[in-house]
Amino acid sequence: MTRQPGKPGMGRGGSPPDIQHAMWLARSFGRTDYLLLRPEDLAALEGAGSYVSKYPGTHLFRQGEASTAAYVIQKGTVELYRGDHTESMVVARAGAGSVIGDIAMFRDEPYFQSARAVDAVTALRIERNRLLPVLMERPVIALRWLVAGLSQLERTQRRVLGLLHRTVLEQVAGLLLDEADDRGEIHLSQAAIARLLGTSRQSVNEALAELRSSGAVETGYRVIRLIDRPAAARAAAE
Amino acid sequence: MTRQPGKPGMGRGGSPPDIQHAMWLARSFGRTDYLLLRPEDLAALEGAGSYVSKYPGTHLFRQGEASTAAYVIQKGTVELYRGDHTESMVVARAGAGSVIGDIAMFRDEPYFQSARAVDAVTALRIERNRLLPVLMERPVIALRWLVAGLSQLERTQRRVLGLLHRTVLEQVAGLLLDEADDRGEIHLSQAAIARLLGTSRQSVNEALAELRSSGAVETGYRVIRLIDRPAAARAAAE
DNA sequence: CAACATCTGTCGCCGCCCCGACATTCCGGA
DNA sequence: TCCGGAATGTCGGGGCGGCGACAGATGTTG
Numbered sequence: 001m002t003r004q005p006g007k008p009g010m011g012r013g014g015s016p017p018d019i020q021h022a023m024w025l026a027r028s029f030g031r032t033d034y035l036l037l038r039p040e041d042l043a044a045l046e047g048a049g050s051y052v053s054k055y056p057g058t059h060l061f062r063q064g065e066a067s068t069a070a071y072v073i074q075k076g077t078v079e080l081y082r083g084d085h086t087e088s089m090v091v092a093r094a095g096a097g098s099v100i101g102d103i104a105m106f107r108d109e110p111y112f113q114s115a116r117a118v119d120a121v122t123a124l125r126i127e128r129n130r131l132l133p134v135l136m137e138r139p140v141i142a143l144r145w146l147v148a149g150l151s152q153l154e155r156t157q158r159r160v161l162g163l164l165h166r167t168v169l170e171q172v173a174g175l176l177l178d179e180a181d182d183r184g185e186i187h188l189s190q191a192a193i194a195r196l197l198g199t200s201r202q203s204v205n206e207a208l209a210e211l212r213s214s215g216a217v218e219t220g221y222r223v224i225r226l227i228d229r230p231a232a233a234r235a236a237a238e
Numbered sequence: 239m240t241r242q243p244g245k246p247g248m249g250r251g252g253s254p255p256d257i258q259h260a261m262w263l264a265r266s267f268g269r270t271d272y273l274l275l276r277p278e279d280l281a282a283l284e285g286a287g288s289y290v291s292k293y294p295g296t297h298l299f300r301q302g303e304a305s306t307a308a309y310v311i312q313k314g315t316v317e318l319y320r321g322d323h324t325e326s327m328v329v330a331r332a333g334a335g336s337v338i339g340d341i342a343m344f345r346d347e348p349y350f351q352s353a354r355a356v357d358a359v360t361a362l363r364i365e366r367n368r369l370l371p372v373l374m375e376r377p378v379i380a381l382r383w384l385v386a387g388l389s390q391l392e393r394t395q396r397r398v399l400g401l402l403h404r405t406v407l408e409q410v411a412g413l414l415l416d417e418a419d420d421r422g423e424i425h426l427s428q429a430a431i432a433r434l435l436g437t438s439r440q441s442v443n444e445a446l447a448e449l450r451s452s453g454a455v456e457t458g459y460r461v462i463r464l465i466d467r468p469a470a471a472r473a474a475a476e
Numbered sequence: 477c478a479a480c481a482t483c484t485g486t487c488g489c490c491g492c493c494c495c496g497a498c499a500t501t502c503c504g505g506a
Numbered sequence: 507t508c509c510g511g512a513a514t515g516t517c518g519g520g521g522c523g524g525c526g527a528c529a530g531a532t533g534t535t536g
Contacts, residue, residue, distance in 0.1 A: 135381060
């Protein structure tokens with residue numbers, strides 16, 4: 001996922017339907033292009049909710065709360081995690097275009113996990129009571145929503161496979177390939193990587209040392225640079 | 239779950255969206271548990287596909303094949319796995335009401351995993367070309383399909399959490415609680431359990447020995463009986 | 477510039493679990 | 507009924523990785 005250095009501090013309330021927004025929404029619902037979202041459908045979805053802005057570290061929702069709404073992320077990255085204050089396990093990271101909180105909302109159960117903004121995040125918040133009629137009225141949007149959910153499911157299934165029978169070195173290499181931006185840089189602390197993989201910081205460090213000594217990456221303060229992509233891919237052994 | 243008996247025929251073709259229907263949906267979405275697509279939903283989809291029967295051990299589809307259709311399981315259990323002939327990793331097990339193969343089909347990619355019948359399986363096979371019109375025409379079905387997919391996603395997320403920082407003993411205990419039938423029996427070989435958890439048969443055996451010595455279960459040939467559910471739950475440490 | 481918080485890099489200990497090997501038990505088919 | 511395949515039960519060796527500890531490096535704040 002390419003991360004854009006967008007400008008911070010936005011987030012106004014009611015805005016006129018924006019073509020930019022429409023384009024973004026159209027892109028956000030999966031890579032499939034045989035079903036096009038028409039402008040009026042987009043407007044309907046936007047009209048059913050409102051945009052919220054979150055500072056880094058703040059929560060969109062917490063596990064156990066009543067699930068009254070779902071969120072479509074427009075900008076930024078959100079970390080979905082579960083656990084108490086002492087130890088938390090990261091379930092997934094969600095970027096622009098991802099839908100979060102909809103599972104609990106559709107099933108009318110408390111949120112199963114917490115959602116915390118990693119950086120500056122803006123998201124479209126849609127209440128359950130207002131979403132269902134829209135989805136009933138506009139099957140195209142329902143299908144788009146479906147494809148988004150299924151894409152998330154596939155990513156999670158890949159993660160299960162990544163956790164099974166894979167050494168920490170392979171997992172780290174795979175994560176770096178996933179998370180690198182267009183300049184081949186990954187801006188994550190080693191502790192953050194460890195929490196993403198459900199492993200310990202020390203093991204991540206050891207794996208990075210291995211990759212460094214083989215010339216695949218360079219490591220710095222809060223930044224890792226991919227030097228030799230093929231070498232990293234070989235270490236990931238995918 | 240009590241089901242409204244007086245519910246008339248759902249959503250016929252060109253009728254305007256029904257708010258009543260939306261409200262009913264909102265109420266009925268809770269507590270769907272393992273029953274994902276319900277029999278009446280299946281009936282509505284029957285016209286778009288045809289039933290296929292599979293003997294134990296045969297495949298509904300294999301990873302890498304072109305994804306032309308999705309399947310809704312009507313009876314039996316299907317194992318979704320990935321890997322070559324030497325070593326395979328089980329991604330999930332799917333029972334009656336589950337939808338499989340839809341991810342790849344909607345995204346128009348080859349199947350990401352293989353689906354093999356564990357026991358005698360009958361499933362409704364639906365081609366993409368015929369499914370999409372039905373979903374467009376009947377938002378109720380589309381929403382149920384959506385909820386089915388999201389439920390699968392939640393189960394997979396739970397599995398991720400189960401793999402992180404959980405000892406084999408805890409995982410085995412959790413699986414037994416999940417998989418036990420109404421008589422408290424689990425009909426799986428220890429090797430099958432091991433493949434489900436991505437661990438080794440010996441470790442599963444050791445964990446079962448532990449549970450047996452603590453009086454939580456009894457073990458037999460291809461069968462495990464839950465004797466003390468609370469004890470097993472304690473061992474699972476959920 | 478100094479004090480502080482955070483992050484990186486390493487080491488050693490120890491426990492869980494993978495793996496190979498083997499004996500034993502159970503079940504189904506000829 | 508007998509036999510072969512499959513499943514269970516157990517042991518020991520070895521390795522990966524969690525955990526605590528600590529030093530040095532790097533931003534950050536007053």
